[in-house]
Amino acid sequence: MKDQVKKWLESGTVDIFLGMKMVDGHPLPHAFTLGNISDLEELVPGTVRYPLETFAAELAAENPDARIGLAARECTQRALNVLSLWNQAPTDRIETIKLNCCPSPLKEHAACSYLDPPEAGLFKKHFGIDNAADPEAVARFEPRERFSRWMYEFQKCIKCYGCRNICPVCFCEDCSLEHKDLIGTGQLPPEAPIFHLVRAVHMAGRCIDCGLCEEACPADIPLRLLYRKVNAVVDDLFDYRAGEGEQPPPFNIIGERPSLEPKPMENGSACPQR
């Protein structure tokens, strides 16, 4: 990987390469360029994740000519697909080096921080929702119990906005979660469950299921589970899976798409002849 990056930088395939650099024993996001090519020695693949595609999109917007290289996981690739659909990342100027990630029957060994999540404690299992549960298991609770369990989770929220800030597909300049007319701002705890449901609805057809929000959450709210359910509903209703294909997300389309060709006008007039 180091040789590949070096070759890319020297040949000018990319002007800047984003990856993780080992700093005092901690992998941190770092931009490698020809100027600091000696830093490449400390480039690490590792299990630690960070949404580098966010930096790539920002850099690409600020420098319209820069070519950007990226150490990309499978979730990074899906995020780039979504960002390019929303016109946030010019994928023709972004080169990626694929990292070993997301285990499958073909490759069991994968490097990802999500593969070994902490196990939920007894209290959380009893009153809340286990982060490792699947949406169907949660849907099997009685509605009243389900509500109580979700509210237990949502009430722990300290409104740090960590889920939004880490999210690779959250790019809006004006965020609904900070809009004083939409959500009560400046109060703690946030308005539950509105705060969380607004974010959940905005993730519909957009969430790439990377799980970074859940990792970032200091209150251990099962956000990935919630967004997974939201995306399952989108898949069910619209036959749309975020991060795959070139289709625009379903919630962007207003009204039905016209299925009939417009009728050609006769004699240059739209009115029928009498």
Place this chain on the structure above:
Amino acid sequence: MTLKRMRFLQEVLDFVGLGGRLHMEWISSAEAQKFAQVVTDFTEKIRRLGPNPLHAFIQPDMILRPRVVAASGLKSTAAEKEDAKGSLPFTGKQ
């Protein structure tokens, strides 16, 4: 498209335990009877479901409330009993 959006919202609300409280029906301006029927049915349905459990949570003293709300303890405070009384305007004294 609107139908699908509503279905989406209904399913998301149902997933967090607030299901059955959202309804959409297409009624022409000429279908007064259907309108009355739909509204009556939905009112009955909501009455059977009882007051919105969310109401117990959205209060200024939320931060002082116990963090864990057991399913049975939802309607325990005096304020909520007051709400339960107020939510039935067509019975009793009135």
